[in-house]
Amino acid sequence: MFDLDLRSRKPIYEQLVEKMKELITTEVLKTDEQLPSVRTLAQELTINPNTIQKAYRELEVQGFIYSLKGKGSFVNPIAKGTEKEKISELMQELEKLVLEALYLGVTVEELKALIIETDAKKGAN
Structure with a gap:
């Protein structure tokens, strides 16, 4: 269920947060489904x-x-209104990151390739 990279520079809790968010947004974990207890997951x-x-x-x-x-x-x-707000916030954050990447010399083609690669990874999971 969880692929954690213990050698990664990213803290383990952040890896867990990202993985849980992915499982929730892809509806692997359903609405109102109980998560494993802290103790159980820590042991696993x-x-x-x-x-x-x-x-x-x-x-x-x-x-x-x-x-x-x-x-x-x-x-x-997640209520639909909340979902739209989250999408709006994410789009604003993404716009800032794209502008920063362009400023630092990342090309539009490289950004497009990243989006396509990321989408392919999402489809493979």
Whole structure:
């Protein structure tokens, strides 16, 4: 379920957040589905439970999951309005990144190739 690169410079909790977001947005994890407990996931991945807790907290702050005291964490049903807002925010962030990349000398062709490559990877998963 999770492919974590323990040698990556990216912190493990960030890798977990990205993977969980991917599983939620691709609907592998369904709305209101319960996530594994912090302790269970920590044992499965053989990592510190605090790392899992940090990832879950970040996902909750970003609105991807919600927690019920004594019950666990669940996939948050994303309302259509919220989804449109998130897309709008992402597009604004993407525009800034594209402008920065162009300023640094990345060509339009390289950006197009990256988008095509990323889309191909998404389709392969």
